Amino acid sequence: MKLGKLDRRISIQRKTDTQDAHGQPIPVWTQIGRQRWAAYYPVSGGERFISDQFVGRQQTEFQVQWATDLGDLSPLDRVVFPYSTTPTDDDIYDIMAVHEIGRREGLRIMTARRSET
Numbered sequence: 001m002k003l004g005k006l007d008r009r010i011s012i013q014r015k016t017d018t019q020d021a022h023g024q025p026i027p028v029w030t031q032i033g034r035q036r037w038a039a040y041y042p043v044s045g046g047e048r049f050i051s052d053q054f055v056g057r058q059q060t061e062f063q064v065q066w067a068t069d070l071g072d073l074s075p076l077d078r079v080v081f082p083y084s085t086t087p088t089d090d091d092i093y094d095i096m097a098v099h100e101i102g103r104r105e106g107l108r109i110m111t112a113r114r115s116e117t
Contacts, residue, residue, distance in 0.1 A: 001063065001106040006037035009083040010062060012109075015076065032069055035083055039063040043110070060093060062109045063101065070107060073098045079111050 013029040020026050043059040062079060064070070079093040093111035101108055 001065070001101055003037075003065070005039040006063070006065070008038050008040045008062075008081065009035050010038045010064070011035055011080040011083050011087075012064075012070065012073065013078050013080060015078075029078070032073075032077070033067065036064050036067075038081075040081070058113045059096075060111050060113065062093075062111060064107050064109065066100070066104045066106050073107065073109070079109060 012032045014032050015027050015029055017025045018028050039062065041061040041063070043061050060081075062081070073095070075095045075097065077095050079095060080087040080091050081093060082091060084091055090113075093113045095109055096112050097110040099108040099110070100106075
């Protein structure tokens with residue numbers, strides 16, 4: 001894995017549930033570890049017409065260095081790119097798959113960003 005290609009900042013987040021004053025679960029996204037340098041590769045994109053609306057989808061691959069806190073990364077987590085402390089819907093990428101690069105050298109994170117109009 002070439003470290004010179006890691007030229008973008010991302011945040012990887014995991015959903016946890018907390019409770020409000022009435023005991024109802026509230027989903028909260030918390031950052032895993034720290035901000036990370038990543039390589040960004042657009043894979044594909046497209047639009048479909050579903051249920052009387054257009055749905056656009058952009059598939060993207062991020063590559064990051066391997067870290068112990070990312071060892072259990074899964075499709076239940078998400079990537080925020082570009083990095084921001086208050087992400088908008090345009091910044092959030094759902095993780096579809098995670099593949100190890102080499103032997104604990106890096107991670108290939110396949111993501112999808114979906115926008116509905």
